[in-house]
Amino acid sequence: MDVFLRFYELVPVTLAQSLIYAFIAFGVMLPFRLLSFPDLTSEGSFPLGGCICGALIAAGHSPFLAILAGSLGGFLAGSATALVTLKFRISSLLAGIIIVTMIYSVDLRIMGKSNIALFQFPNLFDLVLPDMNTTLGLKIPFLALGVALLLGLAYAFLRTEKGIAFRAVGANLDMAEAQGIHGSRQILLGFGAAGALCAFSGALLVQSQGFADVNIGFGVLINGLASVIIGELITGRGSVWRQLLAPVVGAVAYFQIISICLALGLAPTDLKFATGALVLLMLAAPKILPGLKRGSEAEKIRETV
């Protein structure tokens, strides 16, 4: 009962948290799933967005401008990975790790130190509605609205002529080019958009928690990946709509799982191990459990991650 109560009390906080992380989960899903091109840059674009946003707010700029600038930084980071991959034929995984490493120094340059407190500055939430940042009853619907807006826009885009061409690049690159679609440009824009979403997520987090730190990115890629995989197990990937919904549903589910673990007494410092183990377990499930047939949803995920 005690465990249940502790979990119950955590639900609003983790829900707000998960809606902020839903943006980065979406940014992780985009290159992996819509472009069939693995990208690890989120680990760097997320803190980059947060650091740019934090530094600008601390310098007295508007939170709106700070978020916009942060997202733009993420767009550049994502495009940089794509550029390195496409121009120099370096694997996108390695390119991502190189860019992430370089971004860490950029973050320190931007902030001038490893963390900045933002409590005394205005933030996005309070500007929209006074006291929203401390009132979860307002913050959660506001964030949910933002996520719904993202889903709606993404879905509408993917049904336009441009959007269908974008998906074709992920479905069959050779075929897409044979239909006159410039594959490299689509990959560049896709990685950029994913980076912008991850950075947007980082900028939201920084304002929500009231401080910016160069280390907020550590492990977020695996959080995002866990969200995508859990989400896909729940929603499936049968249609564009389900594929878009998966990271959001997954982010919410993932944070509730984490919350249960914490309620059961798991030390917060063990969370990274637990998340990694969870992702490994889900990827390995088809090999470990003979009951799961080939071609099952889990097997498909394992082969394409």
Place this chain on the structure above:
Amino acid sequence: MLAANDLRKRFFAGTPNERVALDGLSFDLKPGAFCVVIGSNGAGKSTLLNAIAGKFPLDGGSIAIAGEDVTALPAWQRARLVARVFQDPMTGTAPGMTVEENLLLAETRGQKRWLTWGLTASRRATYRDQLALLGLGLENRLSDRIDLLSGGQRQAISLIMAAQGKPQLLLLDEHTAALDPVTAGRVMEATLRVVAENKLTTLMVTHNMQHAIDHGDTLLMLDAGRVQFLATGDEKNRLSIEDLIARFRHKEDRILLAG
């Protein structure tokens, strides 16, 4: 319509696996020509089609389509001039996307794509009519994922896709070879109809000697990356399978003698 001039391509240059795929290959096609390409394995048929479609840069020579020099253009920029159907039905379609989305990709081939709604009611109606002509019942499967269809169905749709927007040049790369004989016959019939209706200039690679005799007004036989034999008009019409085999054999005799 198509002018291939002294095409040269070496694969794996500078390695022990170096292979000359195109060795000074030249020929021209008139507008509206239906050219059948034959040749033994490794003669350069597929390499020729890949070169025309722009899959790789040439080592030498030039290609012009409809009077435009495309030698330096990448594949995606040649798409407004060239459409292609591959041997493998998987290659020419986008899996995970619906039949109508695939048709839309083909309809907008080589054109500017806009941020406007893709699958409008009028487009769907057009696609339905186009697929109905095939007589395979595919007009009722517009919103099905294309990877759920059989190889023959996908290949028939690939053909309709290739004819969208009347390309200047249609490339058919053994497009019936992976199908069972009945389906292959149907797809071949549909091919002839689509080519005739749209008056498409066509280059068709085949291993089927009967097809090479029966279809087309031009015959191109390749050997070792060069044109071994080119027949047009009456000369092409008078050819028999025996003539073609004799020309293949002629080459084999030479190999035996050289050995």
